[in-house]
Amino acid sequence: MTDTTTPTARQRRARSIADQAGGGLRSVVIKIAALAIVDAIAVYAVLVLLGYGQWLVIGAVVVVTAIVNWVYFSRRALASKYLTPGVIFLCLFQVFVLVYTGYVAFTNYGTGHNGTKEQAVSALMASALERVPDSPSYPVTVVEQGGAIGLLVTTPDGEALIGTADEPLAPAAASFDGGKAVEVDGWTTLQFADVLARTDQITELSVAFSDDPNDGAIRTPDGSSGYLYTSSLEYDEAAGTLTDLETDTVYSDLGTGAFTAPDGTEILPGWQVTVGFDNFVRAVTDARLAGPLLYVTLWTFAFALISVASTFFLGLFLAIAFNHARMRFRRTYRVLMILPYAVPSFLSALVWAGMMNQSFGFLNQVIFGGADIPWLTDPVLAKVSVLIVNLWLGFPYMFLVCTGALQAIPDELQEAATVDGARPWAIFRLIKLPLLLVSVAPLLIASFAFNFNNFNIVYMLTNGGPRDGDAPIPVGHTDLLISLVYKVAFTGQTRDYGLASAYSIIIFIVVAVISIIAFRRTKSLEELNG
Numbered sequence: 001m002t003d004t005t006t007p008t009a010r011q012r013r014a015r016s017i018a019d020q021a022g023g024g025l026r027s028v029v030i031k032i033a034a035l036a037i038v039d040a041i042a043v044y045a046v047l048v049l050l051g052y053g054q055w056l057v058i059g060a061v062v063v064v065t066a067i068v069n070w071v072y073f074s075r076r077a078l079a080s081k082y083l084t085p086g087v088i089f090l091c092l093f094q095v096f097v098l099v100y101t102g103y104v105a106f107t108n109y110g111t112g113h114n115g116t117k118e119q120a121v122s123a124l125m126a127s128a129l130e131r132v133p134d135s136p137s138y139p140v141t142v143v144e145q146g147g148a149i150g151l152l153v154t155t156p157d158g159e160a161l162i163g164t165a166d167e168p169l170a171p172a173a174a175s176f177d178g179g180k181a182v183e184v185d186g187w188t189t190l191q192f193a194d195v196l197a198r199t200d201q202i203t204e205l206s207v208a209f210s211d212d213p214n215d216g217a218i219r220t221p222d223g224s225s226g227y228l229y230t231s232s233l234e235y236d237e238a239a240g241t242l243t244d245l246e247t248d249t250v251y252s253d254l255g256t257g258a259f260t261a262p263d264g265t266e267i268l269p270g271w272q273v274t275v276g277f278d279n280f281v282r283a284v285t286d287a288r289l290a291g292p293l294l295y296v297t298l299w300t301f302a303f304a305l306i307s308v309a310s311t312f313f314l315g316l317f318l319a320i321a322f323n324h325a326r327m328r329f330r331r332t333y334r335v336l337m338i339l340p341y342a343v344p345s346f347l348s349a350l351v352w353a354g355m356m357n358q359s360f361g362f363l364n365q366v367i368f369g370g371a372d373i374p375w376l377t378d379p380v381l382a383k384v385s386v387l388i389v390n391l392w393l394g395f396p397y398m399f400l401v402c403t404g405a406l407q408a409i410p411d412e413l414q415e416a417a418t419v420d421g422a423r424p425w426a427i428f429r430l431i432k433l434p435l436l437l438v439s440v441a442p443l444l445i446a447s448f449a450f451n452f453n454n455f456n457i458v459y460m461l462t463n464g465g466p467r468d469g470d471a472p473i474p475v476g477h478t479d480l481l482i483s484l485v486y487k488v489a490f491t492g493q494t495r496d497y498g499l500a501s502a503y504s505i506i507i508f509i510v511v512a513v514i515s516i517i518a519f520r521r522t523k524s525l526e527e528l529n530g
Helices: 005-022 025-052 055-073 078-105 117-127 192-197 199-203 278-285 287-321 330-337 345-355 362-367 379-407 411-419 424-452 455-461 481-490 497-529
Strands: 129-131 138-145 148-154 160-164 174-177 180-184 217-219 225-231 233-236 241-244 249-253
Touching: 025 055, 055 078, 078 497, 117 129, 117 225, 117 233, 129 217, 138 180, 148 180, 160 174, 160 180, 192 199, 278 287, 278 497, 287 379, 287 424, 287 481, 330 379, 345 362, 345 379, 345 455, 379 424, 379 455, 411 424, 424 497, 455 481, 481 497
Parallel strands: none
Antiparallel strands: 129 225, 138 148, 138 225, 148 160, 174 180, 217 225, 233 241, 241 249
16 A cells, blocks of 8 residues: 555655755844845846846846746755855856857857947048038037036037037037026036036037937037048948949948958948858968967967876876885975965066066076076976976975875885785886776866866966067967967957867867867776776
8 A cells, every 4th residue: 555644744744954044033134135235236237238128137137136036935955045145156157158158159250350240330431520610500519428428519509419439419409508508407517617627528529410420529629619520431221332432432231241342341330240150161271370270289289288198197196105014204294285276366477577577587587597598488388387387386286186196096005015915116107007098087087178278377378488589470489379369359459259268169079179179088097996
């Protein structure tokens, strides 16, 4: 006969645990206060996003907020109360970053392609503004709201209009003084001294006369009188063309994210568009990038492999030496060995950069008696220097790992091998090392992945230098792929975020493939534990 009371008993126990987890009145008050703060932040985020028309993001915020409230007010979602914060932070700082990087990789996002088509048209039209010779004088008052300045314009008909660099002129209920609009609710009127202090900003301000960019803009040379400026470019929204009225050149929208002339000349700024796999194709076929990319890739693999091998064998050697039972003060030595690991890596790299300075560095002046060794300026020595510093930073970690792994190996195995006549080297090579690799192999793979993207050491020590003068991009002899991506994205006159994102995805795929293969290879070591 089936016992039907068991599920009920389990439900009662679960409900009891949930009640206990809910706490008393104080816990309930704290929970309600915390959720009120979360809801307030969500409402604020929704109001801000409404101004940008981000409906998808708004929907996500609303759904997540509703789920959070349900989880923490429900008695049946005990486990979710502990998982929800971690999942939210995982989505924000990991999943979102990965998804957004993937999205950018399929666009032309970068210098000259940062905004929308409408913003590009406005910028192009504004860059070609010229004062209308017979333009009437418009009395203007400079106003400010939320740190943004605008113009309060009085038309010849006595109408008050207000606008900013981002918003065209629109009717405003203003106060007049002598036929001039001088004040409007919600805006602060700048006094004469304030206008003088911000002259450069005010004279560069262009306020569109209407939503049609061909109607021109109002600009003021002195903060008191404005004049109509029209552009030498004419925009035809229906045809998607921009015409230079001075040369009669017609620039068309060909879907490449910029207006293009019949001869292929593009005018910038352009706008952001989806380009498919063009960034990935350009990453491996662009003649400007092919040469630097090849040797940077080879150096990246060499750096990662040498770093893992050197740190592992030095850490293993020290672990064996300080694991000997007859050595005195072992604990003191071990503490000294891990000191480099306790200091932040970026700080250690900066200290080493000073010590390796060719002119006044500690190594040249003290250790080598005033020698002139170009540690960081010679292409070969710079690579050696990076490896030395990374060895200094990395061996304490391997020392700790190997020490723990060695202590986990039973002493009986070594004693049995000694009784059988095995020598110390044979015991280490045939017994200790294979057993050690069972524990350490996954960490070696993780260390390879870390060093493959070890941005800190290169950036802080050499900044990728010395610079390769023959390369068409700002790349150096010690640059890794990750620092090359950084330079493509954030340095130089042209910053190509789409290409940099494509490189990031390629690096991720390479590291993932190598890690998967390595993990499968290390499965053979598991037989040693059978």
